[in-house]
Amino acid sequence: MPAWGELQQEIEQLANNGDPFPLDTVRRKYLAALSSKTGRTTIVYYSGWLSGQAVTPLSIINDDDKVGFMQAVHKVDHNVGLDLILHTPGGSVTAAESIVDYLLKVFNGDIRVVVPQIAMSAGTMIACASREILMGKQSNLGPIDPQVNGLPAYGVLDEFDRAVKESTDVGASRMWQTIISKYHPTFLNSCEHAIKLSKEIVKRWLEQSMFKDDPKAKSKSNKVVRALSSREENKEHGRHIHAERCRDIGLNVTCLEDDQELQDLVLTVHHACCHTMVRANVLKLIENHNGAAYLRLGAPS
Numbered sequence: 555m556p557a558w559g560e561l562q563q564e565i566e567q568l569a570n571n572g573d574p575f576p577l578d579t580v581r582r583k584y585l586a587a588l589s590s591k592t593g594r595t596t597i598v599y600y601s602g603w604l605s606g607q608a609v610t611p612l613s614i615i616n617d618d619d620k621v622g623f624m625q626a627v628h629k630v631d632h633n634v635g636l637d638l639i640l641h642t643p644g645g646s647v648t649a650a651e652s653i654v655d656y657l658l659k660v661f662n663g664d665i666r667v668v669v670p671q672i673a674m675s676a677g678t679m680i681a682c683a684s685r686e687i688l689m690g691k692q693s694n695l696g697p698i699d700p701q702v703n704g705l706p707a708y709g710v711l712d713e714f715d716r717a718v719k720e721s722t723d724v725g726a727s728r729m730w731q732t733i734i735s736k737y738h739p740t741f742l743n744s745c746e747h748a749i750k751l752s753k754e755i756v757k758r759w760l761e762q763s764m765f766k767d768d769p770k771a772k773s774k775s776n777k778v779v780r781a782l783s784s785r786e787e788n789k790e791h792g793r794h795i796h797a798e799r800c801r802d803i804g805l806n807v808t809c810l811e812d813d814q815e816l817q818d819l820v821l822t823v824h825h826a827c828c829h830t831m832v833r834a835n836v837l838k839l840i841e842n843h844n845g846a847a848y849l850r851l852g853a854p855s
Contacts, residue, residue, distance in 0.1 A: 558821060565577060568580065581829075582825050584819060585598065586843050588816075594844065597626045599638060599641070599643070600836075601831075601837070610837065614642070615653070623840060625847075629844070630843075630844060639827075640667050644701075645677075647755065666684050670821060671743060672696075673698070676696070679698050699788070701744050701784060703741070753779050757775045757779050760774070761775050777803060827839060837850040
């Protein structure tokens with residue numbers, strides 16, 4: 555399989571030979587090859603947030619993505635399982651819940667999530683809805699602590715608790731009044747509810763999918779949720795959690811390195827998608843192995 559530079563040469567050669575859409579040609583070629591290797595329906599879900607694009611409501615997981623997934627599952631075999639290749643900074647918890655519940659119904663619960671590089675926050679939640687997660691040495695998931703209005707919910711609650719504890723100090727009290735006054739009414743409740751919801755959703759998915767029919771499903775699910783939502787352990791919302799740690803907390807993780815051909819195909823598809831995000835100014839890409847694609851373009855540079 556071609557490496558990044560070789561893939562770039564392949565794209566440029568196609569363009570020089572008159573192919574009007576060389577990025578699409580190359581990406582679809584290797585996506586089809588990956589599906590042929592696994593014998594499973596394969597869909598990529600990619601955000602361009604690491605390709606020079608600003609993180610916007612359109613580049614994160616949102617309700618508009620359902621349209622892309624509806625197109626991607628149309629006219630594909632729903633009985634051979636789904637491999638979802640995921641590359642995202644996260645986004646709306648409720649949108650992720652809606653998308654996952656839809657895909658689980660369409661594919662009868664047979665979903666594997668492949669993480670070539672990063673699937674954070676709500677992306678990690680989606681991974682937890684699968685029966686198996688495929689990761690390489692370079693792959694990372696992240697904490698599932700949600701963000702509310704762009705702020706980490708756990709961080710807001712910790713900050714408020716600190717403000718209450720330091721309220722007896724006049725100087726500190728004035729400082730905290732300035733900070734807390736920026737929170738709109740019910741904001742703290744929204745943070746508490748978002749945390750509770752994310753935990754409930756992930757626990758339910760783990761019990762129904764990854765740990766289905768396991769007599770210890772509840773205890774295993776609780777362990778995973780505690781680890782992925784622990785503010786004390788993870789420290790930062792953007793903490794990168796590698797494959798070994800994911801296995802340690804109980805997730806069913808398979809190493810891409812165990813199958814060299816599979817790893818090469820996954821990484822080639824990943825690089826082809828990244829080339830598309832960078833060179834075509836794409837914010838969001840949802841595409842199946844048959845070439846049915848949904849794209850969101852960024853603003854002209």
